[in-house]
Amino acid sequence: MALLNDDRLFPADETTRAIARRLYQGIRALPIVSPHGHTQASWFARNEPFPDPVKLFVQPDHYVFRMLYSQGVTLEELEIGKDHIENPRKVWRTFAKHYYLFRGTPTRLWLDYAFQELFGLTDRLSAANADHYYDVIAAKLATPEFLPRALFEKFNIEVLATTDSPLDYLADHQAIRSSRWKGRIVPTFRPDPVVDPQSPGFADNVRALGALTGEDTFSWRGYLRALQTRREFFKSLGATATDHGHPTALTEDLGETSAAELFEQVIKGTAYAADLEIFRGQMLTEMARMSVEDGLVMQIHPGSVRNHNAHLFARYGRDMGADIPAPTNYVEALRPLLNRFGNERNLTIILFTLDETTYSRELAPLAGHYPCLRLGPPWWFHDSAEGMRRFRQMATETAGFYNTVGFNDDTRAFLSIPARHDVARRIDAAFLAELVADHRLEEDEAADVARELTVGLVRKAYKL
Amino acid sequence: MALLNDDRLFPADETTRAIARRLYQGIRALPIVSPHGHTQASWFARNEPFPDPVKLFVQPDHYVFRMLYSQGVTLEELEIGKDHIENPRKVWRTFAKHYYLFRGTPTRLWLDYAFQELFGLTDRLSAANADHYYDVIAAKLATPEFLPRALFEKFNIEVLATTDSPLDYLADHQAIRSSRWKGRIVPTFRPDPVVDPQSPGFADNVRALGALTGEDTFSWRGYLRALQTRREFFKSLGATATDHGHPTALTEDLGETSAAELFEQVIKGTAYAADLEIFRGQMLTEMARMSVEDGLVMQIHPGSVRNHNAHLFARYGRDMGADIPAPTNYVEALRPLLNRFGNERNLTIILFTLDETTYSRELAPLAGHYPCLRLGPPWWFHDSAEGMRRFRQMATETAGFYNTVGFNDDTRAFLSIPARHDVARRIDAAFLAELVADHRLEEDEAADVARELTVGLVRKAYKL
């Protein structure tokens, strides 16, 4: 018995499936390029064993515990938010008993992959074998083959990007570079804590930014210089990209004077809520300006209503599975930035969305025109078999394949990285096989595109 | 010759089709659980023969006459709105002549099913055989096998819910319960006439509510108590659910004082239009509060622009096929209610939509988090083969199967109930077969899910 079938996610039609198999064989073993994610550099700096199965698979993964929560399991039962899990075996049994809830979800695909490929488990997880699973996983995690660096190599990762606060000293990144280990792990400059006035502790963050750079960050010019300085620092440790998680995709292009005045109100805390949104929009354009100069690739991830569940937020804080997508506009929102920098040849902006209606209506038409724009892969809830299929079906005809940038695993769950890339490769192979089967593409072209989608386009877009 | 093929709606690929056939066999004969619909309790209380073919198939079915109207047939020709059809055979011939218009629509599937399975007709309806159809149907309707209770039993209906005004005495429901007949028919509490100030006769309705309950329904507290009393009455006759058909999904959570003040203006008729919307939103939250107490399941059906055709509305009134869906927001709209009651374990709210863009963007992420939320099946225009497929493809990966609640037939057309459930079972079997064929699910799991989608989840969600 096995959890994984070699033909999983391939089209059912035999002719098409055979094409998909061949295309997948051509990309299966290519290295993993992971330009956007949320693993921790400290794992690789310290190279200590990963903790128990619950700390690994349940606690950090909001895809997992949000589903359990939606079906009546309490966060207390799962010991969410605790530093030390008191009864990990009990939590694991609760998880195992509810594993059937993940039928038809990507979480099921990712977990089964890790269970079988990493831990050699081949019976479907259930209440009956929960303890066996727990014991096998716990035992393997204690072996040298499961240390972070060993897994990084086993996974054949070419480069792995983390996501970091501009206030981060990047000590772990420095430690990795100073070590003899040759794994390539690079930071990503995510300035939200110092450019979004609604970030927790914004004013303190801006003050800390000043302390870190020696700039007067309470003046507009000093603030901008400080950001530039930090970007340079990130670049010196290998960063090639920035990331921006604003509520919307709004951009602005205020004149110097207006921008400085707005900044003053924002920093004093006297700005209206609508002005805070304008400030965020202005900062996207400032970031684009700096990118034109220093070459860092911009990623824009808009459209999530964060912390929708007030009760959970009050009790547990952020990232409790209660971030919900909202309709997102790009056409008017991006216009100020694009009117300023949209035709720059040395600028790359990668757009993401949680609103799939924008794929064919806005994003593909924009990316199929502006030289600076590329489309990021399906994000978050849409990082799934059906989600990827919809993305290719809705974006390809207008934007083509070459205005996309390959796959992002975007994960905190290090062990799921090979599984996630494998799903993306299989869905791309399946989609291309369908184009070959109905004669929209020749198979040699499809094989070429498959390699581009796997490694070529991501290396190029992210300058890796 | 036959109107129905045993493999209808199954995937074309032979391997996948074989899986779908097996899954369907496991659910084909399960009883019909119908928790939401618009049949009339009086049919089963009186158990009199259904009238002629036109009264049965054409006049009550806005899916049918809206299509004919869109192609130039007048409502006069169809004798719509008349109590007594003067020339039913002529109307039937008009319908038969235009039957080709329904090619590719669910109406065609439903009607062919009824024609063949109930009336033994196997030649496609057309002008040529219109009279034969008419005669066969009219003759059968006069037989005891076609009396409402006999059909209810033949259809293998476990429970059938009607939709009722809070002002309804439910005399027919009482009569059914007092009779020896054991068919389970339950009412549903639909308070729109007394909570939506833009309902026809709103003030009179509130007055009638007072008369019915002995409460002063022109005071906020008396009004709320009266609603509670009527909910209890509905429960005493078997109701397990309420239903709410607001223009939007807006909810509010005003304090007691503000709510009372708003109610006073609303009841006096001095409130602005925007305040009426706020009042409806407040009433959804009040209904949720009562549901936490009395356990009635809430159904929210927002997003229909009613009576879009002013001319037809003036002449024929409501339900003339001119209700048109509009974009609907859930994320911000539901926040006030969810912030108050979203984490309650004994509350169930079933969300419906006419805006398919919300499946993957808003509804699945919400239902995949909040313990009280479940997703209703595709509704109205989307109660169709392609509509159901899109629902499963867009909702499953984020919400899973277990945050959905099975099928609603939602129909006035009693004879179409088995056909509608059969379409749903076939599409679920087809969807699951595809997951099995590309190895996202094992067949034993798919068989289990199929049974849950057919009877398990609906019984649980609606407490039936």
Next chain:
Amino acid sequence: MALLNDDRLFPADETTRAIARRLYQGIRALPIVSPHGHTQASWFARNEPFPDPVKLFVQPDHYVFRMLYSQGVTLEELEIGKDHIENPRKVWRTFAKHYYLFRGTPTRLWLDYAFQELFGLTDRLSAANADHYYDVIAAKLATPEFLPRALFEKFNIEVLATTDSPLDYLADHQAIRSSRWKGRIVPTFRPDPVVDPQSPGFADNVRALGALTGEDTFSWRGYLRALQTRREFFKSLGATATDHGHPTALTEDLGETSAAELFEQVIKGTAYAADLEIFRGQMLTEMARMSVEDGLVMQIHPGSVRNHNAHLFARYGRDMGADIPAPTNYVEALRPLLNRFGNERNLTIILFTLDETTYSRELAPLAGHYPCLRLGPPWWFHDSAEGMRRFRQMATETAGFYNTVGFNDDTRAFLSIPARHDVARRIDAAFLAELVADHRLEEDEAADVARELTVGLVRKAYKL
């Protein structure tokens, strides 16, 4: 070797593909009815050879050069905007070198069709064979078989509509009619230049309209009479339709006095921007009123944000591939017009969209009710294999096939017309084959529908 496979765009499943082949055979050779496009009547009036390959395939086709531009090719390199191409062979080589960018796009399908079917080229275009392609195409363009009229006949075009300003003298159309040549080429009345106050040169256009008609077009009544006169003139040269490319689908129904006052402000240039939108909306209703009288079919093409790229617009003007779709509302927007004329039996309004979310939510429900409404085919970015499939999947179940109007090629690229119609016929055959394969339709019905979708419905809707 060949660029085209006989089975292209047909479903991969063998049984379904065989059905699609048969359905396609029934419509493959039917004449082309092209009721909406952007070819030039002058080509057929003068019947001179088409110029070089670049002028034919690259320069006029914004689908082509927007993709090249998005990937860093400059418009200068492509000599866009020049009357005389200085180095056409160099431009062609640039195009050929980037031909791989079109993988998976409809442009690739259209171009390969023209290359093989018209020019006998069967090796995939690339840098290596760019010169060979150039030479073959250039040589053939100089032969009599490639003169516009010869191609028109070879393409088996039954009727071809152009799109024309109300200020156009239609001299070319007159010349064609006066010639011995029997090709049917008809104008379409597109009044945007004189009804959209934000058109370039609006006031001058209104003045010219007065000069052309002898009316005082600076008075509301004279302006309306002038429009009526021009419509009659267009009709006299064969026009059967009007076309309206407004930013939104907004309609208004002001009283005579208000409309006249608004017109006065608009024409004086003292109206606010919001009023200009209201004026456009009023003019749609005025056009509908005239259509009720003179029988011209209305086409409404809303939802494009024109000239999004300010830099390119300043330098090159309109139609530079920078028109981007935006969310479009129909339900409330069309209400004023529909309340006035929606039930008229002698009015036909064909609705188009760039916002695919409206297919199932708004457009199909509207067209499945109002007798005057029909759904135009997928437009612009959605005129593609996947786009057409989505249209049929999302619109058919509610609107049926008979509220749609066949295919529009909508193109400036005359040589792509047969390719575009062939794609539409194949996708319709494929879609119908799927309905037959899963027994939603019998094959004889599907064959009938296929013919309607190809020639029947378009002739009827456009009165051709």
